[in-house]
Amino acid sequence: MKIALLGYGRMGKEIEKVAISRGHEIVIKKNNEEDIDVNLADVAIDFSIPSSAFNNISNCINNNVPVISGTTGWLEKYKDAIALCKEKQGAFIYASNFSLGVNIFFELNRQLAKMMHTLEDYSISMEEIHHTRKLDAPSGTAITLAEGIIENSSKKKWELGKSISENSIPISAKRIADIPGTHTVLYNSEVDAIEIKHTAHNRKGFALGAVVAAEWIVDKTGVFSMKDVLNIG
Template structure:
């Protein structure tokens, strides 16, 4: 395939390397605003940029009928508008707060645990924790928000807040230290014990590989998708 990379930071460079190894051609490497001309007619765009420019980047690509795989977090209040644009232009949009295979298995595990714990909500309080490198601009992480949303489906929690859990508001502690690629934990605590599930990323390669796999899957599809569809979870 021909792939355009919009956002060419650390993730973009790793995606470039993995895509090339898998036999794809990277036809654009952009840190500037994408246009029909500088995208160089790709089959798909992979967008890992910054929250403040993600919406306009994606909008431009979709309006040119180019499918987009997006891994930028921190802009999701505008996601419904992007999903509408994808449908209006009869192309595909795929958002992932985290493209790692392990994290997407973790999402499924998290929902199953939330279902089990639903019966014991009087005994256990849920709390989330995420740890990332000091350069990460948004807090909590998009992955943590996805985890929280999975819990909302099977519990009385209906919103999240930075800090401790309170009532129906699920607490997320966001820690920024060193060069940590990403660690996410879900705790269920009672007066007598604690249940914990945890995912730890060792590097960014898993995120990049998942994004390329998503880009291989998306072309030719119309609609809005996530890694759940790509992986058949």
């Protein structure tokens, strides 16, 4: 499989290592905002920056190249990307986190929220920790976790920092050097606490999930998620 890497930073380089180890070829390494001939590739993987992501995704869809994106911070244009994909009958996956373990964690989070939603004595809070180079806060992964709770509870929204509303989920975002990503969901009461946590030891898990998703999406048409790739939920 020939892969275009749209974004060749630390994640792009990690994806390259994993892809080559699985027998694939990297034919494009793009680390700027210029359009390139993505038709050289069978599939594109976008881990760029927020200002480039939508342009990268649109370029792929317009050229009938399946594309997966793990870039966060651009989601105000996500609906536009979906609309373009449907119009052009393309193939697209966006995930806030491609780690296979994190996507299992997402499902555990949803199931726990369903079980906890009637237990009013428990407060909900979240914490995410990432490296100091991460541009957005809270992380896309934290937002996905919060949305999973909101869909399965009486909570209406999330808030960065301390919550000012009973209907919101407070998210603490910390930036510490060389932390790939740690996410914690805490249900706390006067008598006990329930905590679920995912800790990434390195970036290889994110890269592996991205390559697995790229392998899966080739020859498909539609807008998908990692739940489709992993057949969970």
